[in-house]
Amino acid sequence: MATPDSILIVDDHALVRDGMRTLLEGCFAQCNILEAANYAEAREALAGHADVDLVLLDLNIPDAKRFSALQGLREEHPAVPVVMVSGTLDGSAVREALSAGAAGFIPKSLKRDQIVEALRQVLAGEIYVPDFDFAEEASTGEEVAIRQRIATLTPQQKVVLGLLVSGRLNKQIAYELDVSMTTVKAHVSAILQKLNVFSRTQAVILANRVNFPG
Template sequence: MNIEMERVLIVDDHSLVRDGMRSLLEISFPDCEILEAGALTEAVDALSRGDEVDMVLLDLNIPDVTRFSGLTELRDHFPSVPVVMVSGQLDRITVREALAAGAAGFVPKSLKRNEIVDALRQVLEGEIYIPEFLGEEDDASREAAQTLARIDTLTPQQTVVLRHLVNGKLNKQIAYELNVSMTTVKAHVSAILQKLHAYSRTHAVILANRAGFN
């Protein structure tokens, strides 16, 4: 059963683009309330009013942001809201940087309408959407981008613990370094495994190393 979207915020300075996205959303999610903003400041105002949204669709290039500064600001102030980057710019570096900065997905404007809807549904279901243009031959880059995006969801303390794991520290050593109990360290490790979709601490370390985390 598909998860339905109840409220979404479109952030794009081009009214024609917003109209096109609105039309797509109205057809695919008929009961969804659609909010619009032409600039990041307008988006922040809308979210600050307490309008809970299922996701934000953020254009990469809007006048009052520089590259990923808009994404970073939204993630800092509204960490529970998934932010999907929507852009006509399409290259591996941009996609990877967006996901590493905390984007819940990167949707190229060149995608077909049904592909955009599928991408948004993946995000609604808690997945991170990565465009297929990366290709099967670039599976390692896709996995690394996903891992970096998941690492970005860790708390500061969990990130520190992951760094210790990567450096080969045992739980008791980590507990000593951080001056916390073994129980606390184990709780952090369990949370890390869950967030990284890792089945063991060794697997988590392998994923982190492949992604270039240090």
């Protein structure tokens, strides 16, 4: 892989830019390192330097929203790979960045040698994706949503849900709670609506996913 002629660092924190500059200079001795503190400066830098081989773009810069800077740079300079750099590793952000045309996503928490290897992959024409369990993250997000739905239940509805999880029939629930069948049916109907499911079986499945006590 040839040494890049020029790399542009876009980050509003001078300390971060200095750290990245030091890393790049140690890795690519003959490379010209450019800096920009925001999207506007990044556009100016790219307009004035046709030899930029790579852009390292921070996810959060003051004059851009989410991936608007990435989309703008990709539209104006489609031949220049742009790697998103972020202080946090968020699966949804990684997916959005790649969908918006990023050539990679580098968490700032990566070790120096891992960052260097990631950059080498991108400069070699590959897409760098951090080692991250996206399936686990998606599962965790779904469980959070389930807990949020359960949290909307009234105390009595939570009791009824717990009895459903335990396998109780409506008449058994009515007996244990000393209420009428009509009241139990009303509770079950409200539970299904709040959990956004169509049957008591689905409600039990959701409850079991988050280990709701039965």
